[in-house]
Amino acid sequence: MTRPVVAVVDAKTSGNVGTIARAMKNFGFRDLYLTDPPDLSRDSEAYGFAGQAREDVLPDAEVVDFDSLVENFHTVGFTAITNEDARKHTRWPYTTPEELRETLGEVDAPTCLVFGREAVGLHNEELERLDQVASIPASAEYPVMNLGQAATIALYELQELARDDTQLPEKERERAAEAEIERYYDHVDDFLDDIDYPEEKQAKTMRLVRRVLGRAHPTGREIATLHGILRRTENRLGDDATDN
Structure with a gap:
């Protein structure tokens, strides 16, 4: 199975990009694409937040335009706000990360997980061009998450599509006779x-x-x-x- 790549569109805060890079490293993702990124110099917040991802994921990140993502990958855009029914198609139908893990696990295709801006996320015009929309279940009172937080949760849920193994021992349990x-x-x-x-x-x-x-x-x-x-x-x- 082809390991999904991660794209961040027009992030305003370099620390969030560093947080996402660290989450990628935690959960086995390697390739980071950036569209209109903030300052990511070595003395930026990004490197302070990236942990060991400062050694590979972050410095190896590739700056691309949005068109390149759409043209080269099966794209999945993440949004906190979805439509309630099928009368509007921009944010409907949507899938949860858990459901996405199952469906992507059955298909071998170059896939890109796309995250948007801190304040407004991905614009409708961008979501219209993506192949799928995904959303993390959250409280109806306050579903909007910080960009780095949302990406970390999504990558955790999807880690089986990326990582080879974990630090945890096998959960074998020998029942008493x-x-x-x-x-x-x-x-x-x-x-x-x-x-x-x-x-x-x-x-x-x-x-x-x-x-x-x-x-x-x-x-x-x-x-x-x-x-x-x-x-x-x-x-x-x-x-x-x-x-x-």
Whole structure:
């Protein structure tokens, strides 16, 4: 799959461009295109905000015109404000980043994610020329985000289209052997007897315990720890009974 590129149109603040470059580096995106960019010299805010992206993403950014983006890429423009129905086509239909991740993941095509200005975003005339419109779900009271913030959220949602791997280990979880889990259920059942738990409630309680652990997929160590808690409680109850 071709990794999407990112374009920023007419940003007014170099710090936002640096923030976007950093988010690109975080989530595996590499190629940054800029239309009418602000000052991006080495002593600008952009390099202060870019983190390690100051080493490649930001200095390698290419300045292009809007026509070049439209002519060379499948373009997806991001906007906070959408139309409510299909009577106006400029900002409708739109897709969320989550939906976009699914659809773009099925197509191998040169794709460009286009973000607009800090104050007004992409103009309608620009959105009309783009292939798709996307919008991040947000509070209806205040859906408009800072440019760098919006791009960071979108790139996070779309990172599976760009990054090769992450710093996180594989989320493999080895469930305890069923025999171990069953022994724990027996232990709980015996414990309820020992504390004179109401007999009419015991069967229901055991079903609840089974369902909770069934959803949790406990490891062997976790089951051993739960056994240990019951044993310490039993020992303490035994000590109290002896004292009395």
